[in-house]
Amino acid sequence: MKEEKITLIEPKTKLFHVDFRELWQYRDLFMIFVKRNIITQYKQTILGPLWFFVQPLMTTFMYMVVFGGIAKISTDGLPQALFYLSGILMWHYFSDCLTKTSSTFLDNQAIFGKVYFPRLVVPLATVVSNLVKMGIQLLMFLAVYILYIVKGVHICPNIYLLLFPVLIVILAGLALGFGIIISSMTTKYRDLTILFSFFVQLWMYGTPVIYPLSTITNEKLRLVMQLNPVTSIIETFKFGALGVGTFSWGALLYSFCFMLVVLGLGIVVFNKVQRSFMDTV
DSSP: OOOOOOOOOOOOOOSSOOOHHHHHHTHHHHHHHHHHHHHHHTTTOSSGGGHHHHHHHHHHHHHIIIIIIISOOOOTTSOHHHHHHHHHHHHHHHHHHHHHHTTHHHHTHHHHTTOOOOTTHHHHHHHHHHHHHHHHHHHHHHHHHHHHHHTTOOOOOOGGGGGHHHHHHHHHHHHHHHHHHHHHHHTTOTTHHHHHHHHHHHHHHTTTTSSOGGGOOOHHHHHHHHHSHHHHHHHHHHHHHHSOSOOOHHHHHHHHHHHHHHHHHHHHHHHHHHTTGGGTO
């Protein structure tokens, strides 16, 4: 007689709990969600995957005209296109992960209500699928980078560029933590979605994406800027890749610890809400 495998689904009693073994068992579903996010993002569009290049290029051009040409904001002596692209590369990955994970429950309520699987698979797939988009945009950044080097522009990359994978992990953790917290709250308070999208836009202007941190001379304002956990990440990337900006091990450690706290809190809130969100969504 053939043995039948029985899957036992038990309620999670601990709020701070991530069943990595269960997540691994659903790795095929995870990959399906990753492919879905990549394919459907620009499906039925004229340019299709070219939007991965067009979007950052158009944003960079706008920044060059408005902030570089009209506002005359310093770029620490670097070419404006290279400076803005470096900030856009990091910020877009963070903001894309943040906004998409923040709507996890609302966007997937239909499938959540029909079949069981670890709900954390969905936001994790969002974080990973956005890595593909970032990888494509990174190639574009490298092309512009090499172009300016060939032109003779003085650019000084250094060993701190090797921290790039660490920076991506911290950004992903921050986006995942904040995203699942907001997603859990919007199951009951829908207007938080509108408020959060506005907050993300303000957050960008509070992060040295379009200006270097060195231009902030007011000590109190500079301190507030440094409390932003994304600040040290973008500044570290610019310092390592371009040789300008500010770098501090203490600031980077602060961002890493901040990420751990937010991610831990997000897991707790997410686990609590997922038990009964179908009753309120």
